[in-house]
Amino acid sequence: MSSEKPLRILIVEDEILIALELESLLQDLGHDVVGIASSSGDALALGRDLKPDLAFVDIHLADGPTGVDVARKLAFEDQVTVLFMTANAKRIPEDFAGAWGVIAKPYTERGVREALAYVMAGQPRQSQEARTVTFVPFGAANRQRSSQMS
Template sequence: MSSEKPLRILIVEDEILIALELESLLQDLGHEVVGMATSSEEALSLGQDIKPDLAFVDVHLADGPTGVDVARILAAQHQVTVLFMTANAKRIPEDFAGAWGVIAKPYTERGVREALSYLMAGQPREPEDARTVTFVPFDIASRERSSQIS
């Protein structure tokens, strides 16, 4: 996803204030929020219809802990780059469900910027010691191994 063009982003989050705050932040950073979903059904429908570049996916949605399934389907079937946003990273499976990383909640503007920089440049733009702990990229080698198994 190395590009400097604005990303078309889907937000999958059932807490409306968090979703609206994230939408505002992403728009301020020059990206386009093309949809918001609060449930897995809504997220999958939007993912198929609007074909976003990136989806921020909460693990626990209005219909339960369905975010992992949403991430897996968006990544595998719709070629959407996925980032998890969650306060409980332990719910993310070992194969990462096709996601590129996780932003810990409560997230920070810096953590979101760092995640976007990582995705757009393919690597962090800041020295390792200056990075936050709010964004953790998943090990690419592990993610590639898991995609070869499926």
């Protein structure tokens, strides 16, 4: 990944220790963390103002279970690639709210690396290669279908 252009990443997470740990990991992997948001309002403002390439979005934020709405707006209105990070994947809607995949909490470095590789490839890889215990990609066909429904 070091030969790839670094991604500009927004972290949407209300647990500050998790956010800072993820920020450190992403920076160690050569990416630029452009902001950290703990609420839906902050996330949407940062997404609009900073125009990140990618947002890691937790479903339950400081202002409640608003992460799905944040993901949907970032993906469809601001054209930001979104990955969910959550311990409760059951809250992800059938249309995936425009997200490319989900990283289960507690996340692992390997899961984050594979999610980044998936996003940077810009297209799905073979399912056996892309799936781990901590990262599950959503297929491109499903993402396209959900964007056409909007």
